[in-house]
Amino acid sequence: MGSIIAMEFASDKLRLIDQRKLPGAYAFFECATYEDCVFAIKDMVVRGAPAIGASAAYGAVLAAMAFKDLAPAEFRRRMDRALDQLNDARPTAVNLMWAVKRMRAALAGISDASQGAAADILKKEADSILAEDIAKSEKLSEFGNALVPHGATILTHCNTGSLAVPGLGTALGIVKAAHRAGKNVSVYADETRPRMQGARLTAWELLQEGIPGTLIADSVAATLMRDGRISLVVVGADRIAANGDSANKIGTFMLSVVARRYEVPFYVAAPVSTIDFGCPDGGGIIIEERCAEEVTEIEGTRVAPEGIRVYNPAFDVTPAGNITAIVTEQGVLYPPFDEAIARQIGR
Numbered sequence: 001m002g003s004i005i006a007m008e009f010a011s012d013k014l015r016l017i018d019q020r021k022l023p024g025a026y027a028f029f030e031c032a033t034y035e036d037c038v039f040a041i042k043d044m045v046v047r048g049a050p051a052i053g054a055s056a057a058y059g060a061v062l063a064a065m066a067f068k069d070l071a072p073a074e075f076r077r078r079m080d081r082a083l084d085q086l087n088d089a090r091p092t093a094v095n096l097m098w099a100v101k102r103m104r105a106a107l108a109g110i111s112d113a114s115q116g117a118a119a120d121i122l123k124k125e126a127d128s129i130l131a132e133d134i135a136k137s138e139k140l141s142e143f144g145n146a147l148v149p150h151g152a153t154i155l156t157h158c159n160t161g162s163l164a165v166p167g168l169g170t171a172l173g174i175v176k177a178a179h180r181a182g183k184n185v186s187v188y189a190d191e192t193r194p195r196m197q198g199a200r201l202t203a204w205e206l207l208q209e210g211i212p213g214t215l216i217a218d219s220v221a222a223t224l225m226r227d228g229r230i231s232l233v234v235v236g237a238d239r240i241a242a243n244g245d246s247a248n249k250i251g252t253f254m255l256s257v258v259a260r261r262y263e264v265p266f267y268v269a270a271p272v273s274t275i276d277f278g279c280p281d282g283g284g285i286i287i288e289e290r291c292a293e294e295v296t297e298i299e300g301t302r303v304a305p306e307g308i309r310v311y312n313p314a315f316d317v318t319p320a321g322n323i324t325a326i327v328t329e330q331g332v333l334y335p336p337f338d339e340a341i342a343r344q345i346g347r
């Protein structure tokens with residue numbers, strides 16, 4: 001069974017499944033310029049930590065195509081600015097900065113005399129990022145599958161499948177691997193207010209894969225865990241600090257508190273590129289705040305009274321102490337995470 005292909009670079013364009021429109025429409029958004037890529041990341045045409053990193057890498061390719069005939073100094077200046085804009089399109093998922101850093105390093109290795117070939121060279125690097133992401137998600141999913149008991153009922157949050165990650169996914173990749181292994185698993189998917197990634201995207205991916213799934217309002221999770229109806233929780237991450245504190249979609253922290261209270265295993269699944277070695281703990285993670293309309297409106301219809309103040313952080317940080325294990329493509333890490341990350345992953 002293949003995975004959903006959420007991004008493809010062909011005919012000098014990056015073609016993305018437009019995640020804003022699912023499940024109502026299966027439509028594509030074409031990025032013909034790097035500015036289109038910046039827009040696609042900011043507006044969440046593409047979202048999910050590894051997916052925005054890979055999209056930014058192709059954004060760098062589009063920039064090199066656009067600037068290839070400029071004088072070398074101007075080429076470098078414009079490329080730098082484009083990479084800065086891609087880097088800054090969203091602040092929390094470190095995979096974005098990781099991918100842009102790789103593209104900067106590839107660019108730095110290109111001499112002025114080879115400027116004409118820069119787009120081709122950068123395209124090879126972007127293709128490598130995409131291919132590596134796919135391979136990493138397969139490995140991570142298999143490592144995670146080993147933690148899933150037969151017949152498990154799995155709770156997940158946000159969308160961490162093939163739409164968010166080139167390949168199988170992270171948290172949802174583990175669910176898919178367990179399902180494909182015939183483990184008879186089923187899923188409770190949080191709707192994930194306010195952007196509804198669970199209702200719109202995870203529910204859609206579960207149906208595509210034929211995995212038994214039940215959609216719940218976010219506030220139902222505690223009742224399910226108290227009643228012993230959840231075998232394990234598995235979520236993705238946008239940035240993991242060196243001590244294991246993990247940023248993920250808003251609401252994840254609350255799930256982790258309940259899981260700890262009712263002794264439900266709580267797993268975080270992410271590639272090593274999500275670990276920010278420069279960030280000692282979760283206090284250093286920048287949390288994106290998004291616009292008020294995401295909370296005051298539903299599908300463009302105002303549901304809250306005019307004049308009310310809104311607080312809309314897109315992510316929260318789950319303390320390492322609430323995490324049972326972190327699943328990466330290099331293996332499963334157990335507490336104490338600072339030691340496990342330093343010993344098993346290193347830099």
Ligand code: MRU
Pocket residue numbers: 047048049050093157158159160161164165169170171197235236237238248249250314
């Ligand atoms: O705001 P989003 O939809 O980009 O947030 C995505 C998440 O929080 C995912 O759980 C995270 O990126 C991990 S996906 C592999």
